[in-house]
Amino acid sequence: MTIDITLNSTPATIADGSTLRELIAAHLGRELDERGQAADGAKLGLAAAVNGAVVPRSAWSTRELAAGNTVELVTAAQGG
Template sequence: MIEITANGSPVRVASGSAVDAVVEALTGRRLDADGAPLDGAPLGVAVAVDGVVVPRAAWSSRLLGAGARVEVLTAAQGG
């Protein structure tokens, strides 16, 4: 297990975990290898690791190291 920070809170994840595992844990939704929700409904989130945006297609391959800072941001409308 390693410790990361997800949306400002410490979280322990298995070594070798990728971004998609954190997104699944935070949203409660299962994702396919391309980051699309298996239920077919829009997900509406973006992810940054250590301040760098991770494209959805790379979520399953972007591995997290100890101390990584993950931000899962929800899209919002407004002006």
């Protein structure tokens, strides 16, 4: 079964019961551990919000997504 969400202002379909961590891992094409860290140890430089509320990295594994959720993934940028 699948559900429809919005990811970075674009409609997306994901498996029902997916967590935010699973969505981010699929979006990045990288494996993430239970703490939301890249399995290879590299920095992600990423923040996530669901329905306008920032979700701490420590909660990505337990934050289950629901139909109609709006998810925004923001990548940190360097510069001045």
